Amino acid sequence: EKIPRISENFYMSLMSDNGDIREDLRVPDNDVGREIETKFEAGDEFMVTVISAMGEECAVATKVLASK
Secondary structure: OOEEEEEOOOEEEOOOOOOOEEEEEEEEOOOHHHHHHHHHHOOOOOOEEEEEEEOOEEEEEEEEEOOO
16 A cells, blocks of 8 residues: 555555555554654655454555656
């Protein structure tokens, strides 16, 4: 999912591959969360990998998108 913005309460605004927007997932309080914040502040366009299991979801990785 692409991350167009982060709110002041640390919820990510994510866009899925089909263009749906969701804003119900918090930036995790770990190394991945710090990586998300750093890339966001740098203005990088990147994807966030979200894993869902047992009714819980969490961002687990990021990947910078190739420049066009």
